[in-house]
Amino acid sequence: MGKETRLFKSEERMARAAAAAFLRELADKVEGGEVVLRQGAEELTLTLPESLVLEVQAEDEDKGTRGIEHSLEVELAWFDGEQGGPLELG
Numbered sequence: 001m002g003k004e005t006r007l008f009k010s011e012e013r014m015a016r017a018a019a020a021a022f023l024r025e026l027a028d029k030v031e032g033g034e035v036v037l038r039q040g041a042e043e044l045t046l047t048l049p050e051s052l053v054l055e056v057q058a059e060d061e062d063k064g065t066r067g068i069e070h071s072l073e074v075e076l077a078w079f080d081g082e083q084g085g086p087l088e089l090g
Contacts, residue, residue, distance in 0.1 A: 008037050008044045030076065053077040 014022075029035045035046045055075040063069050 008039075008042065010037070010039050048076070049078050051078070 026035065030048060030052075033048050033050075035048065037044045037046070053076070055073075055077065057073045057075075059071045059073070061069045061071070
C-alpha cells in the first residue's frame with residue numbers, strides 16, 4: 001500500500017446553511033476544473049480532470065461519553081494523467 005501525504009486539512013463548526021453554501025461554491029469550482037483551498041496563509045490549488053471517482057459515505061462512530069458522532073463524507077479521487085468523459089448520474 002502506498003504512502004499517504006496530507007496536503008491540506010480544515011475543520012470548523014458552522015451553521016447548516018453556511019455549510020450548504022460552501023458546498024454549492026465548491027461544486028461550481030469542481031465543475032470549472034480548478035479548486036483553490038485557502039486557510040490563513042496556507043493555499044492549495046487542485047486542477048481536476050474531466051473524469052473523477054465520486055465516493056459518498058455515511059458513518060456512525062461511538063465516541064463514548066460524548067455519544068454517537070454521525071458523519072457524511074464526500075470524496076473526489078483521480079490519478080495523474082487520467083482522462084475521460086464527464087460524470088453522469090444513473
